[in-house]
Amino acid sequence: GAVVSQHPSWVICKSGTSVKIECRSLDFQATTMFWYRQFPKQSLMLMATSNEGSKATYEQGVEKDKFLINHASLTLSTLTVTSAHPEDSSFYICSAILAGGRDTQYFGPGTRLTVL
Amino acid sequence: GENVEQHPSTLSVQEGDSAVIKCTYSDSASNYFPWYKQELGKRPQLIIDIRSNVGEKKDQRIAVTLNKTAKHFSLHITETQPEDSAVYFCAASKVNTGFQKLVFGTGTRLLVSP
Numbered sequence: 001g002a003v004v005s006q007h008p009s010w011v012i013c014k015s016g017t018s019v020k021i022e023c024r025s026l027d028f029q030a031t032t033m034f035w036y037r038q039f040p041k042q043s044l045m046l047m048a049t050s051n052e053g054s055k056a057t058y059e060q061g062v063e064k065d066k067f068l069i070n071h072a073s074l075t076l077s078t079l080t081v082t083s084a085h086p087e088d089s090s091f092y093i094c095s096a097i098l099a100g101g102r103d104t105q106y107f108g109p110g111t112r113l114t115v116l
Numbered sequence: 117g118e119n120v121e122q123h124p125s126t127l128s129v130q131e132g133d134s135a136v137i138k139c140t141y142s143d144s145a146s147n148y149f150p151w152y153k154q155e156l157g158k159r160p161q162l163i164i165d166i167r168s169n170v171g172e173k174k175d176q177r178i179a180v181t182l183n184k185t186a187k188h189f190s191l192h193i194t195e196t197q198p199e200d201s202a203v204y205f206c207a208a209s210k211v212n213t214g215f216q217k218l219v220f221g222t223g224t225r226l227l228v229s230p
Binding site: 032034042043044045046049091093095097103104105107108109110112 | 148150152157158159160161162165167205209211216217218219220221222223
């Protein structure tokens, strides 16, 4: 149980285009999902906290107009990287907390974004 | 905000030896401390966690200890095997606050040689 999927697993796009990444909780409902970014050989850095039906809470230094987050249902959150640039190339990972759960975060498999 | 430091950044051991990874945190209100194992290009996997009302927790070859006074916690892996080779991350969080945000350490690359 508690499986989180992401789609796509990897994507290559041209500079200036937008890319949408989906995060789904497959067998549970998640009121809260998190989006992380991980550069090579570095730790996971929280970008934003996504709550179903409300606006996401962004971490300091993360541009909310560039990284659009939508959490429209209890099983789906999306991250859209708008006007992507090469410096946005990274491994994006989402996680989800079971609705009514307290602490354990279940991570998705990640999406590797490469911007040319 | 919370700051988590992790040492060492790399750790090489021989198969069968023990490995210890240490983390310190800054926010005394943090009360949940998970450890994740991440293989290259894969998702972080929870291997063990501990809550602040417990000083030690063990699961087969893996154990975690917590010292709330000193604000540090450690991961202990005994009888290491080559498949334990991965990057390990500690994290800290304040649960029951509405937003269970995890702050991760910088990671430790563990290499277990046969």
